[in-house]
Amino acid sequence: MRKIQVVTLFPEMFDGVLNSSMMWKAQDQKAVEFKMINLRDFGLGPRQQVDDTPYGGGDGMLLMPQPLFAAIAAAKEYDSSAKVVLMTPRGQRWKQALAQTWADSGDGYIFVCGRYEGYDERVLELVDEQVSVGDYVLTGGELPAMTIIDSIVRLIPGVLGGENSAAIESFSDGETLEFPQYTRPEDFNGMKVPEVLLSGNHAAIAKWRAEHSLKSE
Numbered sequence: 001m002r003k004i005q006v007v008t009l010f011p012e013m014f015d016g017v018l019n020s021s022m023m024w025k026a027q028d029q030k031a032v033e034f035k036m037i038n039l040r041d042f043g044l045g046p047r048q049q050v051d052d053t054p055y056g057g058g059d060g061m062l063l064m065p066q067p068l069f070a071a072i073a074a075a076k077e078y079d080s081s082a083k084v085v086l087m088t089p090r091g092q093r094w095k096q097a098l099a100q101t102w103a104d105s106g107d108g109y110i111f112v113c114g115r116y117e118g119y120d121e122r123v124l125e126l127v128d129e130q131v132s133v134g135d136y137v138l139t140g141g142e143l144p145a146m147t148i149i150d151s152i153v154r155l156i157p158g159v160l161g162g163e164n165s166a167a168i169e170s171f172s173d174g175e176t177l178e179f180p181q182y183t184r185p186e187d188f189n190g191m192k193v194p195e196v197l198l199s200g201n202h203a204a205i206a207k208w209r210a211e212h213s214l215k216s217e
């Protein structure tokens, strides 16, 4: 069973996402196990401090190295070969091709969520991969981690219903986006389903779909 662990100050943020729909199903099928590691448990002193001011000055606080190192060590104790993935706008941009590679790899992952102004740079000593979900700044690494986890776990064999579901989705060939789709009714407030999709002519339908698949940038 794949182990996916998350080092975070806000484990409760993951409850709804990881316990619904496909993510719940993946756990139910024993395809994946999720484990939250609360960074606060590794905080220093009676107030379980996890952040401090940056050397050299500047706004905001940084996650200190000691709690991060201790939390990642605890995650490694559970899954010693797991890859450590840091959520950061500086990381490589997340893509469907990476989701597929990571889903196929069989590896466990430890996602480390930054907060405040970020983290002490020395945590990079422990990090295998740095990943960004796009060129914008979020308040913490939790939403990026959820996005990445969802995109990987749904590609683990057996998690999605139809065997081909993932293979025909947007980006699955690296560039095309899914063609337009319709369901009942045939006519909704005068907006009609394209005739060809009702024809039963599989070749014509495939041609129409190919023509209407958009190329991504």
Ligand code: SAM
Pocket (backbone or CB within 6 Å): 086, 087, 088, 089, 090, 112, 113, 114, 115, 116, 117, 118, 119, 131, 132, 133, 134, 135, 136, 137, 138, 139, 140, 141, 142, 144
């Ligand atoms: N000061 C940092 C900067 O300018 O790049 C931003 C820190 S952000 C407020 C706090 C944390 O959220 C980051 O350390 C990172 O873990 C996470 N984060 C924010 N935006 C992200 C993105 N686009 N992709 C991945 N993680 C992100």
